[in-house]
Amino acid sequence: MNLSPGQLDHLFQALGDPTRRAILERLARGPAAVSELAAPFDMALPSFMGHVRRLEEAGLVTSDKAGRVRTVTLVPGAFTPVRSWLDEQRAIWEGRLDRLDDYVTRLMKERGDGSGSQD
Amino acid sequence: MTENRTMIIEREIAAPVAAVWAAWSDPKALPQWWGPDGFSCRTSRIDLRAGGEWVFDMIGPDGTVYPNHHLYHRFDPEGGIDYTLLWGENGPKHADATARFADLGGRTKVTLSMVFITAEEYQTAKGFGAVELGLQTLGKLAAFIGAD
Numbered sequence: 001m002n003l004s005p006g007q008l009d010h011l012f013q014a015l016g017d018p019t020r021r022a023i024l025e026r027l028a029r030g031p032a033a034v035s036e037l038a039a040p041f042d043m044a045l046p047s048f049m050g051h052v053r054r055l056e057e058a059g060l061v062t063s064d065k066a067g068r069v070r071t072v073t074l075v076p077g078a079f080t081p082v083r084s085w086l087d088e089q090r091a092i093w094e095g096r097l098d099r100l101d102d103y104v105t106r107l108m109k110e111r112g113d114g115s116g117s118q119d
Numbered sequence: 120m121t122e123n124r125t126m127i128i129e130r131e132i133a134a135p136v137a138a139v140w141a142a143w144s145d146p147k148a149l150p151q152w153w154g155p156d157g158f159s160c161r162t163s164r165i166d167l168r169a170g171g172e173w174v175f176d177m178i179g180p181d182g183t184v185y186p187n188h189h190l191y192h193r194f195d196p197e198g199g200i201d202y203t204l205l206w207g208e209n210g211p212k213h214a215d216a217t218a219r220f221a222d223l224g225g226r227t228k229v230t231l232s233m234v235f236i237t238a239e240e241y242q243t244a245k246g247f248g249a250v251e252l253g254l255q256t257l258g259k260l261a262a263f264i265g266a267d
Contacts, residue, residue: 090126090128093128095155097229099152099156100152107134107142
């Protein structure tokens with residue numbers, strides 16, 4: 001996994017908040033203006049913009065201002081490090097079960113041989 | 120929200136529960152297969168029972184040492200194993216994990232579950248309270264952004 005130091009930290013921090021996850025879920029359906037994104041939340045606009053900034057810092061979203069409207073867009077591939085980390089964890093545990101299987105099978109064979117039984 | 124951070128892996132092993140259990144509960148056997156591949160386990164203390172623990176280093180192929188500490192809350196073949204994985208002796212929590220062993224008549228279905236707390240989450244949790252990682256949400260997003 002090629003991660004700059006702290007990149008995964010930023011991602012997990014950005015994802016560790018229900019407001020920010022809700023923003024991402026909305027953006028999964030397509031880009032949205034900040035005013036539209038903020039509408040469902042009972043929150044002052046500066047606080048809401050703080051959440052958007054955190055998502056931008058984590059590289060999860062970008063935003064562009066055209067006139068008075070700031071539009072926020074999800075960044076393709078931004079979740080890859082999180083997914084990679086989880087895939088790594090899965091691979092470690094799958095490997096562990098492989099070795100458990102091998103170990104038990106070998107033990108069974110040795111015991112089988114020892115007692116003279118046949119496969 | 121913990122169900123969204125839970126990873127579940129199942130495997131059928133062509134051996135009775137007693138044989139699979141022996142591989143988990145024998146302090147000489149467990150370190151032999153715990154791995155990961157290419158890693159070896161160097162045990163400091165091992166006491167495989169409910170209320171027991173395993174303090175050990177996993178040593179990587181390049182010699183890097185990864186200290187580990189397991190705390191066993193439940194440890195019997197019928198009920199299975201419930202334990203907590205720590206980063207190093209009495210270190211921060213990495214995961215809560217369980218192992219269950221189902222008798223399939225000469226075969227055994229092993230079900231592992233892990234509720235992960237990443238090192239990053241641990242750092243984060245100190246500043247931001249409990250961290251929830253919505254994997255289902257991530258899956259949806261990943262599908263949208265074509266990462267699948």
